[in-house]
Amino acid sequence: MEKRTHTIHTATVNNNCPECFSTEGLEITFTQEEIETKLYSKASKEVESSLICNKCGQQIFPVSWTEDIERVYNYNRKLAKPKSSSFKLKPLAYLLILVDTAIIAFLIYYFNNN
Numbered sequence: 160m161e162k163r164t165h166t167i168h169t170a171t172v173n174n175n176c177p178e179c180f181s182t183e184g185l186e187i188t189f190t191q192e193e194i195e196t197k198l199y200s201k202a203s204k205e206v207e208s209s210l211i212c213n214k215c216g217q218q219i220f221p222v223s224w225t226e227d228i229e230r231v232y233n234y235n236r237k238l239a240k241p242k243s244s245s246f247k248l249k250p251l252a253y254l255l256i257l258v259d260t261a262i263i264a265f266l267i268y269y270f271n272n273n
Contacts, residue, residue, distance in 0.1 A: 161195045167206065168239035172231050176212040177223040184214035187232060189239035198252040202242040208232070 172185035187210050193202045210219040210232070224232070 163193045163195060164190050165193060165202075165242070167191050167241055168235060170231075170235045170238070172210075172228065174225065174228045174231060176214060176217070177219055177225065177228075178212060178217045179215035181212065181214040184212050185219070185228070186211050186213055187235050189236070191241050193242065198249055198255075200247045200249065202244050204241075204244045206236075206239060206241050208236070 166188060168187075168189045170187045172187055173182060174185055175182055176185055187208060189206055189208050191202055191206050193200060210224070210228070211217070212219060219228075221229075
């Protein structure tokens with residue numbers, strides 16, 4: 160089982176950084192985790208986000224957000240379209256289903272004729 164993290168949406172924010180007060184360099188990133196095995200892949204329902212100031216290198220946590228940052232965050236959250244969290248079977252799973260179906264059909268045919 161392999162877990163991957165995909166970036167769904169990234170946006171540059173022109174608000175002031177609460178740490179260094181720079182007006183440029185804030186970046187919001189939305190990510191989603193996906194579990195992938197040999198038989199299927201499935202994306203999680205949860206979307207994680209982070210706000211980082213590229214000027215001072217600090218991650219800005221929601222506790223220190225201003226109303227303007229929160230407004231821009233909510234707007235960009237709506238733009239971030241997560242992957243569907245449904246099951247996606249891989250070709251190996253389809254092959255196993257086909258082989259199992261053929262074996263069951265053969266056994267039913269064999270026992271009905273004897």
